[in-house]
Amino acid sequence: MMPEDRSTRPLNLERLAASDRVAGALSLAIHEHRLAPGTKLGEDEIGEVYGVSRTIVRAALQRLAHNQLVEIQRNRGAFVAQPSQQEAREVFEARELLEPRTALMAASRATGSDSDSLRAHSAKEHAAIAAGDRGRALHLSGQFHTEIARIAGQTVIAGFIATLIARSSLIIALYWRRESALCESHAHHALIEAISAGDGATARDLMRSHLVDLHTALDLRQTATPARTLKEALLSPESQA
Amino acid sequence: MMPEDRSTRPLNLERLAASDRVAGALSLAIHEHRLAPGTKLGEDEIGEVYGVSRTIVRAALQRLAHNQLVEIQRNRGAFVAQPSQQEAREVFEARELLEPRTALMAASRATGSDSDSLRAHSAKEHAAIAAGDRGRALHLSGQFHTEIARIAGQTVIAGFIATLIARSSLIIALYWRRESALCESHAHHALIEAISAGDGATARDLMRSHLVDLHTALDLRQTATPARTLKEALLSPESQA
DNA sequence: GGACACAACATTGTATACAGTTTCGTACGG
DNA sequence: CCGTACGAAACTGTATACAATGTTGTGTCC
Numbered sequence: 263m264m265p266e267d268r269s270t271r272p273l274n275l276e277r278l279a280a281s282d283r284v285a286g287a288l289s290l291a292i293h294e295h296r297l298a299p300g301t302k303l304g305e306d307e308i309g310e311v312y313g314v315s316r317t318i319v320r321a322a323l324q325r326l327a328h329n330q331l332v333e334i335q336r337n338r339g340a341f342v343a344q345p346s347q348q349e350a351r352e353v354f355e356a357r358e359l360l361e362p363r364t365a366l367m368a369a370s371r372a373t374g375s376d377s378d379s380l381r382a383h384s385a386k387e388h389a390a391i392a393a394g395d396r397g398r399a400l401h402l403s404g405q406f407h408t409e410i411a412r413i414a415g416q417t418v419i420a421g422f423i424a425t426l427i428a429r430s431s432l433i434i435a436l437y438w439r440r441e442s443a444l445c446e447s448h449a450h451h452a453l454i455e456a457i458s459a460g461d462g463a464t465a466r467d468l469m470r471s472h473l474v475d476l477h478t479a480l481d482l483r484q485t486a487t488p489a490r491t492l493k494e495a496l497l498s499p500e501s502q503a
Numbered sequence: 504m505m506p507e508d509r510s511t512r513p514l515n516l517e518r519l520a521a522s523d524r525v526a527g528a529l530s531l532a533i534h535e536h537r538l539a540p541g542t543k544l545g546e547d548e549i550g551e552v553y554g555v556s557r558t559i560v561r562a563a564l565q566r567l568a569h570n571q572l573v574e575i576q577r578n579r580g581a582f583v584a585q586p587s588q589q590e591a592r593e594v595f596e597a598r599e600l601l602e603p604r605t606a607l608m609a610a611s612r613a614t615g616s617d618s619d620s621l622r623a624h625s626a627k628e629h630a631a632i633a634a635g636d637r638g639r640a641l642h643l644s645g646q647f648h649t650e651i652a653r654i655a656g657q658t659v660i661a662g663f664i665a666t667l668i669a670r671s672s673l674i675i676a677l678y679w680r681r682e683s684a685l686c687e688s689h690a691h692h693a694l695i696e697a698i699s700a701g702d703g704a705t706a707r708d709l710m711r712s713h714l715v716d717l718h719t720a721l722d723l724r725q726t727a728t729p730a731r732t733l734k735e736a737l738l739s740p741e742s743q744a
Numbered sequence: 745g746g747a748c749a750c751a752a753c754a755t756t757g758t759a760t761a762c763a764g765t766t767t768c769g770t771a772c773g774g
Numbered sequence: 775c776c777g778t779a780c781g782a783a784a785c786t787g788t789a790t791a792c793a794a795t796g797t798t799g800t801g802t803c804c
Binding site: 281337 | 787788789794796797
């Protein structure tokens with residue numbers, strides 16, 4: 263019989279669904295901080311921008327809602343999510359639990375092309391920083407972590423990490439404290455070296471300290487929500503000085 | 504006639520979207536093993552069952568796809584997911600990483616009502632076993648783990664664990680080996696005692712060994728896909744001896 | 745002048761219609 | 775008899791229309 267009955271998957275992903283395109287575009291806009299937390303995402307508005315019907319937009323928004331990048335309120339619409347301080351803490355605690363372990367595994371599995379991929383990624387980060395595109399640099403910085411999880415070969419945990427990094431983007435948008443932008447470039451570079459050298463213990467420690475550094479760069483003591491709705495702004499607990 | 508309509512149960516969903524109801528029903532059916540992995544989930548068929556249009560069904564299927572309970576193939580439809588052996592391994596590895604830690608935290612945070620809740624849950628499990636309803640017992644067994652994650656107060660990680668448990672249900676459907684059903688009752692009972700007593704270290708160790716026990720009860724060496732479609736059954740690589 | 749009630753508007757929730765793709769049966773040719 | 779080509783049926787992908795809900799502006803009453 264033919265060796266290809268059904269096992270060979272042509273995988274028609276070449277033509278991806280329209281909702282994927284819209285979801286990706288919105289996701290990128292959020293990651294690059296072009297869409298601020300709290301922004302209302304009207305269905306007609308988005309559909310007009312991308313030239314699709316509300317059916318597609320709704321599917322995309324639903325997906326982003328499941329990724330917790332947007333919050334959908336019944337009969338009211340979708341808004342870019344605004345993680346609470348508590349959520350922010352938990353997200354970074356989870357990252358500090360998962361990612362060092364992932365870096366350790368990545369170091370033991372990384373091939374030459376993996377190292378090249380990481381280096382190429384780092385170069386793009388530097389380029390974005392040099393160009394002054396802070397949003398893009400931030401997005402690439404997140405992707406770097408996702409890439410390491412991919413190299414580690416732990417698909418399931420890599421999926422979790424991807425979710426956490428997406429949420430981290432929102433958290434950074436809300437709670438970032440330091441003015442000195444993207445101090446992470448050299449941290450990433452050191453990680454690349456450790457992983458390429460197969461030095462798992464160092465990679466793990468570097469990742470851990472890198473995440474702690476990020477975590478402590480957040481200001482989780484006061485609400486810094488750039489609330490979009492006037493009502494929310496006026497109802498915030500600080501506006502009664 | 505109006506008051507009659509309002510008194511009917513199904514319309515009692517004051518603020519629950521219709522797609523939530525459908526997604527929940529399908530999810531429950533999968534968890535209770537009434538829907539086997541590989542089963543085709545036609546949109547019209549489901550819509551007819553629940554009395555809703557394809558719009559709702561599609562939203563529900565999309566959500567389940569994101570939870571990885573179903574797989575959606577473009578232009579072909581949705582099928583109950585069939586986790587590979589590799590995925591199965593990774594899911595249980597992730598559980599063994601996350602859940603012992605969660606049990607530890609649950610022990611330190613559990614209140615009296617939490618203990619009561621766990622005990623009530625355990626009672627329901629026993630009732631299901633006594634009634635011979637294996638599917639429901641399995642579902643409740645999974646819920647037990649989710650409940651512990653909830654008690655631990657780690658919302659983010661609890662979400663991950665809920666996902667992992669959902670997938671575990673599929674994995675058990677595909678790769679379960681032992682005939683001695685639900686050996687877990689006493690394991691759960693011991694866990695409840697440790698958590699109620701605030702003995703975190705014991706709870707952690709019990710959880711770890713419980714998960715290892717589950718993991719080793721799987722047979723991940725050979726493909727055991729119970730293909731639903733006749734065509735798939737006849738085209739499977741084993742049916743040509 | 746302020747608060748409440750109601751109506752017009754805007755937006756989301758759901759159903760249906762149509763278009764594109766896959767699947768399956770059937771007829772034809774080897 | 776087997777393989778292939780073609781066409782109809784079934785199903786999914788997308789757009790649009792209608793219904794339900796929330797929001798906003800206006801007018802009236804106190």
